[in-house]
Amino acid sequence: MIDKNSKFPIYYQIEEWLKGQIESNLFQIDKLIPSERELIEQWGVSRHTIRQAIGNLVNQGYLYRIPGKGTFVKDKNLINKENRYTSFSEDMAYLGKELVNKVLFLEYDEASKSMANRLNIREKAPIIKVKRVRIVDNVPISYEMIFIAKELISQIDERIAAGSFMQYYEKEMNLKIAYAKETVESVIVTEKTAQLLKIPNNSPLLLVRTKLFADDGQQIQYSKNYFRGNKYKFSIKLYR
Numbered sequence: 168m169i170d171k172n173s174k175f176p177i178y179y180q181i182e183e184w185l186k187g188q189i190e191s192n193l194f195q196i197d198k199l200i201p202s203e204r205e206l207i208e209q210w211g212v213s214r215h216t217i218r219q220a221i222g223n224l225v226n227q228g229y230l231y232r233i234p235g236k237g238t239f240v241k242d243k244n245l246i247n248k249e250n251r252y253t254s255f256s257e258d259m260a261y262l263g264k265e266l267v268n269k270v271l272f273l274e275y276d277e278a279s280k281s282m283a284n285r286l287n288i289r290e291k292a293p294i295i296k297v298k299r300v301r302i303v304d305n306v307p308i309s310y311e312m313i314f315i316a317k318e319l320i321s322q323i324d325e326r327i328a329a330g331s332f333m334q335y336y337e338k339e340m341n342l343k344i345a346y347a348k349e350t351v352e353s354v355i356v357t358e359k360t361a362q363l364l365k366i367p368n369n370s371p372l373l374l375v376r377t378k379l380f381a382d383d384g385q386q387i388q389y390s391k392n393y394f395r396g397n398k399y400k401f402s403i404k405l406y407r
Contacts, residue, residue, distance in 0.1 A: 169210060177212055182220040189229055189240055196242045197306070197397070200230065231397045233370065241397055252347040255301060255309070255392075256331035264303050270328045271363075272298035275317065285378070285389045286316050293317035297328045300363050303398075307364045310393045319387055336387065343382040350376045353396070360393055371396030 169180055188194040201209070206217045221238055224230045231241045259266040274296045283290040295315040300307050313332065315323065320340065327335050336342045356370045373394040379387045 169212070177210075178216045178219040178223075181206070181210055181212070181217065182223050185220060185224055186229060189224075194240050196240050198240055199237045200240060202237060233367065236367065239397070252344070252349075254331060254333035256333060259303060265305075267302040268329045269300045269302060270297065270325060271300065272296065273323065273325060273328050278314075282314055282389070286314060287386045288316050288318065295320065295323045297323065299328065306398075308395055308398050310360050310363050311390060312392075313388055313390045315388045316386065319381075319385060332388070342387065344387075345380050345382040345384075347380065348378045354393070356393070364393075364395055366395060373399050375399075
């Protein structure tokens with residue numbers, strides 16, 4: 168309960184109580200915390216005090232807000248990337264998470280003009296297209312579309328599509344991956360993707376576009392990955 172004689176401000180005491188509920192799993196990941204009104208009644212404090220406590224925890228990465236829905240508990244430790252390329256499979260293995268790739272689509276096709284530009288190949292060159300949902304600890308985290316230049320990777324089957332492409336390239340194809348170019352932007356989920364990721368319409372997503380290159384400079388694949396906005400973050404170390 169609140170100690171009015173404490174040297175710590177009231178908002179800080181409420182903040183620490185909320186943090187304790189989260190860390191003890193009494194407030195669970197992706198579940199609503201009590202509303203502002205409920206917390207005001209529980210603690211007998213002003214709305215400003217509650218908002219200050221919640222705002223601090225949002226800034227610290229413990230909570231996230233969805234307009235019109237409320238405030239939810241965030242998984243702080245889902246992904247933490249440094250300034251080097253690691254695949255999503257490698258990230259999840261590092262964190263001890265269970266990753267399942269649900270393959271929705273696997274097709275051989277010809278590159279459109281726009282896709283040829285993205286893959287740096289000639290128009291109508293053969294490509295492989297894969298679409299899948301990536302599920303972490305039984306929660307769908309991302310919807311991924313992968314486009315592969317068939318000239319470099321001649322065969323992809325269901326087993327490969329459901330596994331780690333990075334592992335397949337390096338272990339089975341003996342390719343040396345040199346680097347990736349990524350762009351990240353914030354987008355609003357479409358109805359189709361919302362259904363695949365089991366999230367509300369108008370939820371925020373991070374769209375990560377990736378071009379993957381071998382050590383000889385040849386591009387291997389281009390991918391678009393729609394991550395749940397509350398589940399994906401970068402921690403990047405930059406040197407001057």
